[in-house]
Amino acid sequence: NAGVTQTPKFRILKIGQSMTLQCAQDMNHNYMYWYRQDPGMGLKLIYYSVGAGITDKGEVPNGYNVSRSTTEDFPLRLELAAPSQTSVYFCASSYDSKVPQFFGPGTRLTVL
Amino acid sequence: GQNIDQPTEMTATEGAIVQINCTYQTSGFNGLFWYQQHAGEAPTFLSYNVLDGLEEKGRFSSFLSRSKGYSYLLLKELQMKDSASYLCAVRGSNDYKLSFGAGTTVTVRA
Numbered sequence: 001n002a003g004v005t006q007t008p009k010f011r012i013l014k015i016g017q018s019m020t021l022q023c024a025q026d027m028n029h030n031y032m033y034w035y036r037q038d039p040g041m042g043l044k045l046i047y048y049s050v051g052a053g054i055t056d057k058g059e060v061p062n063g064y065n066v067s068r069s070t071t072e073d074f075p076l077r078l079e080l081a082a083p084s085q086t087s088v089y090f091c092a093s094s095y096d097s098k099v100p101q102f103f104g105p106g107t108r109l110t111v112l
Numbered sequence: 113g114q115n116i117d118q119p120t121e122m123t124a125t126e127g128a129i130v131q132i133n134c135t136y137q138t139s140g141f142n143g144l145f146w147y148q149q150h151a152g153e154a155p156t157f158l159s160y161n162v163l164d165g166l167e168e169k170g171r172f173s174s175f176l177s178r179s180k181g182y183s184y185l186l187l188k189e190l191q192m193k194d195s196a197s198y199l200c201a202v203r204g205s206n207d208y209k210l211s212f213g214a215g216t217t218v219t220v221r222a
Contacts, residue, residue, distance in 0.1 A: 048208055
């Protein structure tokens with residue numbers, strides 16, 4: 001099992017550009033999550049999904065969009081990148097909400 | 113809302129014991145997780161408490177008191193590789209979401 005994979009590992013964007021952060025898991029997990037982590041801050045939940053076709057907002061959803069067309073994939077879309085979106089983004093998955101989440105290796109995004 | 117507090121930094125000597133406290137005020141409570149995160153890496157799961165008391169896993173133990181909104185992670189026989197950030201996370205009334213504290217950076221010195 002590859003677990004949770006994320007691409008790209010690093011990316012630099014210009015203000016106003018768009019991009020999609022990819023996340024995939026091969027553990028047949030129903031639940032998937034997107035977090036951002038800023039220096040000295042905890043992980044903040046952006047969006048989550050409890051199954052294919054079902055997504056919901058977390059604490060900090062503004063400026064982001066998600067989709068969940070399959071169990072395996074949960075991409076995060078940034079439409080108009082802003083410097084405030086400079087962060088490390090982690091995708092995570094779990095079998096259900098009562099068990100630990102497995103995290104991907106993260107994507108380090110800089111918006112200039 | 114969710115409010116989770118833990119100390120920012122702790123330093124200890126190799127072979128010693130360190131206790132990382134976490135206090136929380138959340139909307140409901142459905143479990144508390146501890147994760148370890150090495151610099152530049154993803155968080156990895158350490159322990160889970162949903163009932164009061166102590167859970168022991170080798171050198172790591174975690175304690176929970178729901179009435180006090182309090183947990184601690186105890187790291188025994190510290191090793192250099194234990195230098196990392198330790199994140200406390202609480203599952204509140206919404207079963208699907210975890211709220212994370214800012215993390216405690218533990219530095220182990222020789």
